[in-house]
Amino acid sequence: MKSLLLALSLACLAITGFTQESEKYKKAKAKKKYEEGYVTDNLGNTFTGLIVDSDGKPAERVSILVPSGEKLKFDPIEVKEYGSGFYRFISTREQFLQVIFENKKVGIYKDIDIVREYRHQSPGSMNNLYTPVREVEKLYIHRPGEPNFKKITKIVFAKSMSEYFIDCPVLSEKIKNKEYRAREDDLHEIVSFYDHECTPTDK
Numbered sequence: 369m370k371s372l373l374l375a376l377s378l379a380c381l382a383i384t385g386f387t388q389e390s391e392k393y394k395k396a397k398a399k400k401k402y403e404e405g406y407v408t409d410n411l412g413n414t415f416t417g418l419i420v421d422s423d424g425k426p427a428e429r430v431s432i433l434v435p436s437g438e439k440l441k442f443d444p445i446e447v448k449e450y451g452s453g454f455y456r457f458i459s460t461r462e463q464f465l466q467v468i469f470e471n472k473k474v475g476i477y478k479d480i481d482i483v484r485e486y487r488h489q490s491p492g493s494m495n496n497l498y499t500p501v502r503e504v505e506k507l508y509i510h511r512p513g514e515p516n517f518k519k520i521t522k523i524v525f526a527k528s529m530s531e532y533f534i535d536c537p538v539l540s541e542k543i544k545n546k547e548y549r550a551r552e553d554d555l556h557e558i559v560s561f562y563d564h565e566c567t568p569t570d571k
Contacts, residue, residue: 390437393418403453407432409446419452425480425503426457426464460517465508469556473563476555477508477517507552509559525550529558536566 389397396402396418405419407430417434430450431441442450444459449467451457456467458477465477481504507520509532518532530544539561548554 389435392437393435396433405452407442407450408448410448424455424466426466471563474511474559479506520550522550536562539566
């Protein structure tokens with residue numbers, strides 16, 4: 369019963385999300401840190417509002433401020449996708465990934481990790497901190513209907529990707545011969561070749 373009431377209340381928020389803007393919403397809208405965006409949950413409800421600009425980095429948990437002034441928070445398992453500014457993110461149910469490219473056959477996705485370094489200040493200091501030092505991009509590939517997103521790894525790229533695209537022998541052979549590397553530009557070329565030149569057969 370509680371889950372039904374929650375679903376109904378969320379549906380109402382989704383429907384009324386575009387109505388009169390509260391003062392809280394107007395003030396937030398004037399701040400540079402917010403981007404207009406949306407969240408689509410697993411029930412098909414779409415909430416429009418303001419999302420903190422992440423500069424393309426997928427959120428661990430997405431929060432959206434709707435026009436009524438209420439802030440809604442969603443975990444990846446609750447969401448199909450969300451968008452913020454120029455970026456779109458999909459849920460794997462375990463995490464959010466930025467959409468780099470998608471078509472009917474295959475998509476490319478990205479996660480961005482912040483690597484932190486422990487910096488010791490001085491003996492007895494309370495200011496020892498883990499400070500961000502660099503960003504590490506992780507690329508994934510996925511075809512509609514597949515249960516999992518395949519992570520791109522440099523070490524076994526040729527072997528892993530040639531097996532993944534075994535349903536297209538010509539492309540599989542090109543990957544095996546190391547005509548492509550584990551980088552975003554090459555993945556675009558692989559996906560483009562697969563989309564235009566391959567007629568997939570059963571694996």
